[in-house]
Amino acid sequence: MILKLISFVLLMAALAGCAVGPDYVRPELETEVPADWTPRPTMAETLADTSGSPMTRWWESFGDTTLNTLVETALVHNNDLAAAAGRVLEAEALLGGAKSKQYPSVEIGGTAARSKSSEVGGASFMPLYNNSFSANATLRYEADLWGRLARGKEAALASLLASQQDRRALAQSLIAGVVRTWLQIRELQMQVELNDRTVINFTDNLETVRNRYHRGLVTALDVHLAGQNLASAQAIGPANRLNLAEARRRLEILVGHYPSGLINSSDLENADGTLREIVMPEPLAPVPPGLPSDLLERRPDLVAAEMRLHSSVARIGEAKAALYPRISLTASAGTSSNELNELFTSPSDIWSLAGNLFMPLINRGATQAQIQAAEARTVQATAQYRSTILQAFSEVENALDQDHYQKLQEGYLVESVDSARRSVDLAEDRYMRGLDTILVALESQRRLYTAESQLLTTERLRRTARVNLIQALGGPWDEMNTDGNQGDER
Numbered sequence: 001m002i003l004k005l006i007s008f009v010l011l012m013a014a015l016a017g018c019a020v021g022p023d024y025v026r027p028e029l030e031t032e033v034p035a036d037w038t039p040r041p042t043m044a045e046t047l048a049d050t051s052g053s054p055m056t057r058w059w060e061s062f063g064d065t066t067l068n069t070l071v072e073t074a075l076v077h078n079n080d081l082a083a084a085a086g087r088v089l090e091a092e093a094l095l096g097g098a099k100s101k102q103y104p105s106v107e108i109g110g111t112a113a114r115s116k117s118s119e120v121g122g123a124s125f126m127p128l129y130n131n132s133f134s135a136n137a138t139l140r141y142e143a144d145l146w147g148r149l150a151r152g153k154e155a156a157l158a159s160l161l162a163s164q165q166d167r168r169a170l171a172q173s174l175i176a177g178v179v180r181t182w183l184q185i186r187e188l189q190m191q192v193e194l195n196d197r198t199v200i201n202f203t204d205n206l207e208t209v210r211n212r213y214h215r216g217l218v219t220a221l222d223v224h225l226a227g228q229n230l231a232s233a234q235a236i237g238p239a240n241r242l243n244l245a246e247a248r249r250r251l252e253i254l255v256g257h258y259p260s261g262l263i264n265s266s267d268l269e270n271a272d273g274t275l276r277e278i279v280m281p282e283p284l285a286p287v288p289p290g291l292p293s294d295l296l297e298r299r300p301d302l303v304a305a306e307m308r309l310h311s312s313v314a315r316i317g318e319a320k321a322a323l324y325p326r327i328s329l330t331a332s333a334g335t336s337s338n339e340l341n342e343l344f345t346s347p348s349d350i351w352s353l354a355g356n357l358f359m360p361l362i363n364r365g366a367t368q369a370q371i372q373a374a375e376a377r378t379v380q381a382t383a384q385y386r387s388t389i390l391q392a393f394s395e396v397e398n399a400l401d402q403d404h405y406q407k408l409q410e411g412y413l414v415e416s417v418d419s420a421r422r423s424v425d426l427a428e429d430r431y432m433r434g435l436d437t438i439l440v441a442l443e444s445q446r447r448l449y450t451a452e453s454q455l456l457t458t459e460r461l462r463r464t465a466r467v468n469l470i471q472a473l474g475g476p477w478d479e480m481n482t483d484g485n486q487g488d489e490r
Contacts (some may be wrong), residue, residue: 019146019147019150019151019317019321020146020147020151020317020320020321020324021147021151021313021314021316021317021318021319021320021321022313022316022317023313024309024310024313024314026306027309027382027385027386058470058475058476059071059175059178059179062179062463064182067178067179067182070178070182070251070255071175071178071179073255073256074174074175074178074254074255074256075171075174075175076256077255077256077257078174078254078255078256079256080170080174081167081170081171081174084163084166084167084170084171085167087163087166087167088160088163088164088167090163091156091159091160091162091163091164092160094156094159094160095153095156095157095159095160097156098149098152098153098155098156098157099153099156101142101149101152101153102144102149102150102153103141104139104140104141105139105140105141106137106138106139106140107137107138107140108135108136108137108138109135109136109137109138110133110134110135110136111132111133111134112132112133113131113132113133114129114130114131114132115129115130115132116128116129116130130338131338132336132338133336133337133338134334134335134336134337134350135334135335136332136333136334136335136336136350137332137333137334138330138331138332139329139330139331139332140328140329140330141328141329142326142327142328142329143327143328143329145324145325145327146320146321146324147317147321148317148318148321148322148326151314151315151316151317151318151321152314152318154310154311154314154317155310155311155312155314155315155318156311158307158308158310158311158314159307159308159311161303161304161307162303162304162305162307162308162311163304165300165301165303165304165307166300166301166304168300169299169300169301169304172300172471172474172475173471174254176467176468176470176471177254178251178254178255179467180464180467181247181250181251181254182251183460183463183464183467184247184460184464185244185247185248185251186460187456187457187459187460188240188243188244188247189244190456191240191453191456191457192237192240192241192244194449194452194453194456195233195236195237195240196237198233198449199230199233199234199237201445202226202229202230202233202445203230205226205229205230205441205445206223206226206227206229206230209222209223209226209438210223210226217434218438222437222438225438225439225442226438226442229442229445229446232446233449248260298473298474298475299392299472299473299474300474301388301392302385302388302389302392305381305384305385305388305389306385308381308384308385309378309381309382309384309385311381312374312377312378312380312381313378315374315377315378316371316374316375316378318374319367319370319371319373319374320371322360322367322370323360323364323367323368323371324359325357325358325359326357326358326359327355327356327357328355328356328358329353329354329355329356330352330353330354330355330356331351331352331353331354332351332352333349333350333351333352334349334350334351335348335349335350336348336350392472395468395471395472396469396472396473398468398472399465399468399469399471399472399473400469402461402462402464402465402468402469403462403465403466403469406458406461406462406465407462409458410455410458410459410462413451413454413455413458414455416451416454416455417448417451417452417455420444420447420448420451420452421448423444423447423448424441424444424445424448426444427440427441427443427444427445428441428444
């Protein structure tokens with residue numbers, strides 16, 4: 001009997017090789033993609049040297065141990081990333097359930113019962129007390145003749161891969177977010193330091209003007225103008241400190257800490273109390289040609305979008321298979337006896353074998369509606385996939401523009417700061433000799449402060465542009481020709 005059951009199951013499994021519905025094929029983009037990214041003027045000057053190749057753990061190239069620690073902490077304690085890991089576990093469980101439906105299920109059971117019959121009106125030859133014992137095993141198996149279960153497994157696997165890539169995309173975004181926020185904190189710290197230095201200079205300047213006023217060399221107007229210059233600089237200080245506290249809180253949330261805004265920055269200072277400089281290796285390796293097509297395999301958000309499309313295509317086949325007959329087998333074997341000591345003897349054997357056929361006939365419209373809904377979801381997923389690709393290309397092109405033009409802007413601002421410093425020296429000298437009014441000196445001081453502040457912001461933005469470019473490319477671009485396996489978080 002067991003051999004017959006096994007043979008029947010193997011026969012049904014052999015027949016279950018025809019899966020209805022479309023097989024997944026990556027859709028065409030319907031947009032002409034160039035062989036290389038759009039060239040930038042003087043890009044060869046900006047990215048000419050290939051010696052400074054970034055690392056897989058690219059954030060370590062900043063040479064900041066505190067930043068390294070913060071990234072590692074975020075990867076362990078960030079709540080959004082933990083939620084993404086939970087979604088991966090959920091998808092793994094659903095895939096396990098889809099796989100199990102393709103195999104026979106076996107149930108075992110047993111009963112033991114004792115009953116008493118009525119003593120009134122019963123036949124005298126019937127026993128008053130009855131015992132009943134049984135033990136059985138039941139096998140259930142659905143022959144997947146049209147691939148309904150196979151398509152369900154295919155869809156579940158694609159969904160799992162999508163959730164894994166979502167987690168990788170979130171990890172990459174988290175790392176980039178930590179680095180960007182850290183760069184902003186460092187800039188704001190330097191802005192606070194610059195403002196404090198400027199306030200001291202303007203205070204000294206006001207004292208000098210007051211002394212000249214008391215000596216009758218200048219009018220009270222010069223004192224008020226110098227005081228206004230000082231107050232304007234002082235007013236910027238609280239705004240800088242507020243922005244710094246808010247940036248620190250954003251970083252603390254990313255690393256899973258309470259947002260107190262009091263991240264310890266003592267290890268960022270030199271022995272003399274000045275802020276330690278951020279080191280950015282320059283220049284980085286040039287972006288290699290042929291990236292637009294390679295990007296589809298590198299960026300986890302693009303892979304996730306394609307896996308969702310794959311899953312929706314598989315669901316079409318799963319829905320179509322419901323139109324065809326469904327054949328299942330139920331077999332059971334066991335023993336039954338009124339006496340426990342006879343339960344496992346040959347005369348107590350019992351068995352049954354049943355084949356079931358189910359096919360929708362009258363209400364096939366509901367099944368057709370499910371098919372149409374699955375096809376509509378595939379149309380949506382296809383459009384979303386193409387849109388995600390174009391958005392990814394746009395992010396890379398924007399990041400390349402940012403990297404290029406902000407480097408040019410930084411160069412001009414360096415020249416501006418140098419000229420402003422010379423102007424301040426000349427204007428103050430001419431004022432002290434009575435050759436110019438204080439307005440020239442004060443304007444020169446304000447221009448210097450503005451230029452230095454803009455330079456700090458541009459230096460941060462240029463470093464941020466490199467972070468954006470790494471994120472847009474799905475990782476450091478010196479790995480573009482590798483297998484793309486950078487680990488779950490890298």
